[in-house]
Amino acid sequence: MSLSLYVHVPFCETKCAYCDFASWAGRSGEEAAWLDRIERELGLRGKDAAEPLFSVFFGGGTPSALSDPGLERLCRSVADNFRFQSGMEWSMEANPVSLTPAKLAIARDHGVNRVSVGVQSFEPDLLRRMGRAHDADQAREALDLVAGSGLRWSADQIFALPGQTLEQFLSSLEALLSWNPRHVSFYGLTLEPGTEFWKQHEAGTLSEADEDLYADMYSRGVQLLSDAGIRRYEVSNFAAPGDECRHNEAYWDTRSSWLAAGNAAHGYEPHLRWRNPRGLNAWSAWVDAGCPVKDVAAEELGADERWTEEWFLGLRQAQGVDISRLQADFPDREILRDRIARRIASGHLVVEDGFVRLTGDGWLLLDAIAVELSG
Numbered sequence: 570m571s572l573s574l575y576v577h578v579p580f581c582e583t584k585c586a587y588c589d590f591a592s593w594a595g596r597s598g599e600e601a602a603w604l605d606r607i608e609r610e611l612g613l614r615g616k617d618a619a620e621p622l623f624s625v626f627f628g629g630g631t632p633s634a635l636s637d638p639g640l641e642r643l644c645r646s647v648a649d650n651f652r653f654q655s656g657m658e659w660s661m662e663a664n665p666v667s668l669t670p671a672k673l674a675i676a677r678d679h680g681v682n683r684v685s686v687g688v689q690s691f692e693p694d695l696l697r698r699m700g701r702a703h704d705a706d707q708a709r710e711a712l713d714l715v716a717g718s719g720l721r722w723s724a725d726q727i728f729a730l731p732g733q734t735l736e737q738f739l740s741s742l743e744a745l746l747s748w749n750p751r752h753v754s755f756y757g758l759t760l761e762p763g764t765e766f767w768k769q770h771e772a773g774t775l776s777e778a779d780e781d782l783y784a785d786m787y788s789r790g791v792q793l794l795s796d797a798g799i800r801r802y803e804v805s806n807f808a809a810p811g812d813e814c815r816h817n818e819a820y821w822d823t824r825s826s827w828l829a830a831g832n833a834a835h836g837y838e839p840h841l842r843w844r845n846p847r848g849l850n851a852w853s854a855w856v857d858a859g860c861p862v863k864d865v866a867a868e869e870l871g872a873d874e875r876w877t878e879e880w881f882l883g884l885r886q887a888q889g890v891d892i893s894r895l896q897a898d899f900p901d902r903e904i905l906r907d908r909i910a911r912r913i914a915s916g917h918l919v920v921e922d923g924f925v926r927l928t929g930d931g932w933l934l935l936d937a938i939a940v941e942l943s944g
């Protein structure tokens with residue numbers, strides 16, 4: 570239905586203690602070689618693009634960690650190799666420590682129209698514990714900058730951090746509201762194998778937030794944003810009406826397609842998913858070999874996977890699963906109405922206007938309910 574582009578930038582100022590994304594600190598010396606290769610890959614992807622792009626997303630990693638000329642080269646390469654739909658959305662992720670007025674100007678001048686800033690928290694102790702590259706003042710300065718830029722913008726926070734109290738989370742979220750954001754993302758901490766937090770957990774020096782605290786933080790956070798007119802449109806994403814991230818929405822719609830460039834980037838078209846090599850060295854060697862299709866981990870999605878995916882992607886969004894569309898796409902499958910009815914009775918689901926939607930504490934049971942309904 571629509572075509573998007575994701576570009577993965579693998580550089581970061583520090584490696585955060587919770588993060589297992591394919592990103593590294595201390596490798597900025599490889600930027601020039603990375604740019605040569607990403608330009609080459611974008612040239613090839615541009616030839617694959619049969620239509621103008623609906624959205625572009627620079628993620629990572631930390632796109633703002635690129636040097637000024639590096640960011641300019643990357644933006645120019647996208648602009649040179651692709652056509653855009655009118656009104657297309659072009660987002661860039663940024664870390665407060667590297668988001669400067671100069672970088673913002675470069676991005677905007679080349680077409681970026683939305684910036685997503687990783688704030689995580691305003692609590693100095695928590696920022697230190699996470700190994701963030703910035704302090705609370707730098708986060709505030711970055712928010713001043715984006716809020717005054719005229720661009721669309723968003724900020725990320727994390728909850729259920731080690732030792733974080735409910736009050737600390739809510740006061741960080743409340744502090745963020747003073748910049749009048751029209752988009753906020755907040756994520757419950759996931760302990761990812763191999764991360765610093767994971768090691769601390771194994772060593773017994775980090776304990777996870779208990780279930781009740783996690784649920785309280787999530788529900789109170791949702792309420793706080795909703796009172797400010799910023800509504801949940803996906804389990805971790807909240808926006809004022811009309812300010813939803815269209816690139817995210819494309820990811821959650823199995824009928825859209827996206828091209829991907831950079832290490833560990835995933836591309837998709839109905840019903841095929843492919844994944845670029847994850848490591849920077851492996852990806853570099855692959856680009857040097859001309860991005861051979863045979864070396865990309867491509868996966869054809871069978872009917873069972875597609876069915877499961879429809880439930881997971883539909884339920885994570887506030888709009889829910891479109892029953893008539895599902896029936897049209899899967900005429901041979903049976904919708905498990907008895908299971909839906911049980912979850913309606915327990916207050917976890919509603920059916921409205923032909924959509925099955927999570928409600929109440931159902932949002933905290935997303936995965937379990939999606940497994941249950943996809944049979």
Ligand SMILES: C[S@@+](CC[C@H](N)C(=O)[O-])C[C@H]1O[C@@H](n2cnc3c(N)ncnc32)[C@H](O)[C@@H]1O
Pocket residue numbers: 581587588589590628629630631662663664665686687688689725726727756757758759760761
């Ligand atoms: C690519 S980063 C955003 C941009 C930039 N790299 C930064 O961190 O400032 C994506 C976001 O994912 C979230 N995130 C990453 N790993 C996470 C984890 N293990 N648990 C919860 N949230 C996580 C963080 O909120 C982070 O801001």
Ligand code: SF4
Pocket residue numbers: 580581582583584585588589590592629630631664687
């Ligand atoms: S959270 Fe962002 S800055 Fe931290 S390591 Fe992950 S990608 Fe890099």
